Amino acid sequence: MTVAPPPTVAPPGPVRLHLSESPYGPSPLALAAAHEAVDATGTYPDPHRSAPARAVADLLGVTAEQVVVANGSDELVLLSALALGDVDRPGVTTAGTFPGYRICLENVRRGCREIPLAGTRPDAAGLADALGRAGVGYVCNPHNPTGDALTRAAFDRLVERSAATGTPLVVDEAYLDFAPPGTPGVLDYLDSGAPVVALRTFSKAHGLAGLRIGYAVGEAGAIARLRAVQGSMPFSVNRAAQAAAVASLSDRGHLERVRAANAAAREEFRAALAARGRRALPSVTNFLAVPVEDSATAELLLERDHGILVRDAGRFGLPGHLRISVGHPGELTRLLDALDVVAPTRVVSGAARSGT
Numbered sequence: 001m002t003v004a005p006p007p008t009v010a011p012p013g014p015v016r017l018h019l020s021e022s023p024y025g026p027s028p029l030a031l032a033a034a035h036e037a038v039d040a041t042g043t044y045p046d047p048h049r050s051a052p053a054r055a056v057a058d059l060l061g062v063t064a065e066q067v068v069v070a071n072g073s074d075e076l077v078l079l080s081a082l083a084l085g086d087v088d089r090p091g092v093t094t095a096g097t098f099p100g101y102r103i104c105l106e107n108v109r110r111g112c113r114e115i116p117l118a119g120t121r122p123d124a125a126g127l128a129d130a131l132g133r134a135g136v137g138y139v140c141n142p143h144n145p146t147g148d149a150l151t152r153a154a155f156d157r158l159v160e161r162s163a164a165t166g167t168p169l170v171v172d173e174a175y176l177d178f179a180p181p182g183t184p185g186v187l188d189y190l191d192s193g194a195p196v197v198a199l200r201t202f203s204k205a206h207g208l209a210g211l212r213i214g215y216a217v218g219e220a221g222a223i224a225r226l227r228a229v230q231g232s233m234p235f236s237v238n239r240a241a242q243a244a245a246v247a248s249l250s251d252r253g254h255l256e257r258v259r260a261a262n263a264a265a266r267e268e269f270r271a272a273l274a275a276r277g278r279r280a281l282p283s284v285t286n287f288l289a290v291p292v293e294d295s296a297t298a299e300l301l302l303e304r305d306h307g308i309l310v311r312d313a314g315r316f317g318l319p320g321h322l323r324i325s326v327g328h329p330g331e332l333t334r335l336l337d338a339l340d341v342v343a344p345t346r347v348v349s350g351a352a353r354s355g356t
Contacts, residue, residue, distance in 0.1 A: 017325040017335060018309040019209070020144075020175075020287050024261060026207035026244065027254040033247035034211065034240040045242055047234035052245040056215050059249055060187060065220045068227050069245070071236040073174055073199040073214040076226065078104045080136065080197065083229040084168040084222055089135030094122045096318040097145075098172065101138040110135060114317075120146040120281050120289075124154035128161035131169070137162070140172040142179050145313040145323040147283025155184035163194035168222055173198045174214075175285040177205035177255065178262055183284065186218060195219045197226075202241075204286060205258050206248045211241035262286050266326045276336060277345040281321070289313055289321045292343040298322055306338035 025031075049069035057064045070076045081091065081104035090111035093101045097117075105112040113134065115126040122139050131137050139158065142149040150158075162169035171186050176198075186198035197218030203209035216226055230236075248254075269288060270280050280288035292298045299312035299322065308331075313321040324335065 013307075014303065015308040015327070015331045015334060017327050017331060018311040018323070020204055020285070020323075020325050021209055021327075022204060022207040022258065022262075022286065023326075023328050023331075024207060024258045027248045027251035029251045029254075030206070030208060030244040030248040034244040037239040037243035040239055043239075044235055045237060045239040049237050049242060052213070052215065052237075052242050052249075055246045055249045056217065060217060062187075062190065062217060063220070066190070066223055067215055067217050068223050068230065069213065069215045069237055069242070070230065071214075071233075071241075072203060072212045073172065073201045073216075074100060075230075075233075075236060076199045076214060076216045077101060077138075077170075077172075078108075079226045079229050080138075080168070080170050080199075080216075081105050081108045081110060083225040084170065084195075084197070085134075085136035086167075087135060089133070091136045091138060092127065092130040092134040093138040094127065094140070094143075096313075096316055097122070097140050097143065099316060101170075101172075105136075117143075117146075117318075120148040121150055121154070124150060124157050128157050131158075131161045131167040132165045134167055136168045136170060138170045138172065140174075141185070142173075142175040142183070142284050144172070144175065144285075145287070145311065145316045145318055145321065146281050146289050147175075147285040147287060148281065149179055149183050149284050152182075152184045155189075159189045159192050159194045159196060162196060163192055166195065168195040168197060170197050170199060174201045174204055176200070178259060178286050179284040180263075190217075190219065195222050197222050202245050202248060205255055205262075206245075207258070208241070208244055208248060211238070211244055213237055213241040213245050262326060265329070268329070269324075269326055269332050272332065272336060276340065278339075286326045287323050288326065289318070289323050290339075291321050292339075293320065294343070295320050295322050298339070298343045301342040302335070302338055305342070306334070308335050308338055310335070 095114040201214040
């Protein structure tokens with residue numbers, strides 16, 4: 001059985017290549033479970049999210065006390081900013097990354113320090129050094145919006161520093177499902193003694209973005225603190241989302257087919273960019289970051305004149321790049337044609353260069 005291909009006819013409205021949504025959709029089992037759960041809409045969902053928490057724990061080989069389920073990883077970023085580490089100290093993260101960490105830290109009045117990227121990856125050495133003066137640390141791996149992943153040695157360094165300082169390390173693993181085997185993740189370090197927590201989502205590879213559900217897995221003490229503060233919003237994960245997540249976790253075949261199809265499509269997209277004189281940053285995710293000289297203008301013109309939504313990575317602190325989802329092949333061809341209009345390439349000293 002192969003994963004269902006993206007639809008041959010694009011849905012009405014703008015082409016959505018800006019939010020890393022899956023063109024393959026959710027598992028049919030997840031859809032069926034969500035539809036069935038809607039029949040009980042008149043009653044509240046389980047405030048403990050017990051079924052998805054057990055399903056995650058069983059799949060990952062951890063205890064239920066090491067898992068907390070929430071309304072997407074966005075809720076978990078906020079919960080961690082509220083609950084983890086020394087709340088009288090600012091948090092630390094990288095510059096040029098998902099802005100939710102900084103926004104949540106600032107909104108809960110902890111403050112945030114940002115460490116510049118080291119090329120296309122987080123600066124593990126800089127982050128590790130900063131953990132001793134921080135209340136909590138955040139790192140996105142694989143990195144959003146570049147798509148690159150930390151090496152094992154870099155991850156080791158961060159975890160060792162977290163253990164030595166006692167500063168919780170929160171690793172956003174939203175895109176880890178797309179990464180190749182061997183890519184380091186928090187699960188590899190749960191016995192390290194470090195207060196490490198991974199944030200994961202059903203929005204990307206599982207295709208459940210519209211239902212809003214994710215989970216954290218990590219050191220039991222940190223997870224207990226997340227659960228405690230989550231008590232202020234006990235019904236944040238609805239019935240359909242909980243049911244769909246359980247069913248999606250049971251359909252490992254669908255996830256593996258999505259992973260394989262995405263990897264192939266990503267490299268085909270990379271080759272199509274190269275054929276037009278463009279390059280993309282290294283990526284193990286379901287998007288590519290494509291350099292252009294004026295990413296803000298390119299984003300605007302693609303939407304206004306061509307009905308194509310992409311993400312200006314300048315919104316993340318990485319100007320000069322467009323983050324483009326690996327969508328339907330027809331949509332990507334349309335994007336490439338439009339990009340040649342709004343940000344044409346030119347040859348400079350024998351090398352292709354993007355320009356406007």
